[in-house]
Amino acid sequence: MKNKKMKIARAEADVSQEKLAEIVGVTRQTINLIEAGNYNPSLKLCTAICKALNKTLDELFWEE
């Protein structure tokens, strides 16, 4: 499933996929894949993304 929450949070923070990738130390493709879904990122990466976007794990990655 797509990660719409992350995409929105990134838009709110006004950073491109490329910029976010640079901040958290991965490639742009990795960020793109996470937002596109069908991907299973590591906890460390999820945490880094949250901190970069001023969100928590529950806010960006929790699914009921």
Add this chain to the structure above:
Amino acid sequence: MKNKKMKIARAEADVSQEKLAEIVGVTRQTINLIEAGNYNPSLKLCTAICKALNKTLDELFWEE
């Protein structure tokens, strides 16, 4: 860093590492490694563990 929160949550739920591993579909060693720290589990696994223990990502895996 050790994941003490997860260990405590598992104790509260009164399930062994082996039982939890079985519930979330990984091996006992994987659970052990996560609790021992120096490990970087996948988001999917973290989520499965949270649901098994009735906790959220922030409660078990968030670090300031």
Add this chain to the structure above:
DNA sequence: ACGAAAAGTAAAATATAATTGACATTTTGT
């Protein structure tokens, strides 16, 4: 104290996250 269950740990093999490079498409500003 004893035995059994649970927990800790390690090395080698396997599965998969993440990278790289490259190209196509969409969005945005002017």
Add this chain to the structure above:
DNA sequence: ACAAAATGTCAATTATATTTTACTTTTCGT
């Protein structure tokens, strides 16, 4: 409408999470 930036996506490779097997140590009930 045009150019530039941003996004979507793919195949091949590399890095690393997870498994498997196996052994040691702790914990807990009786």
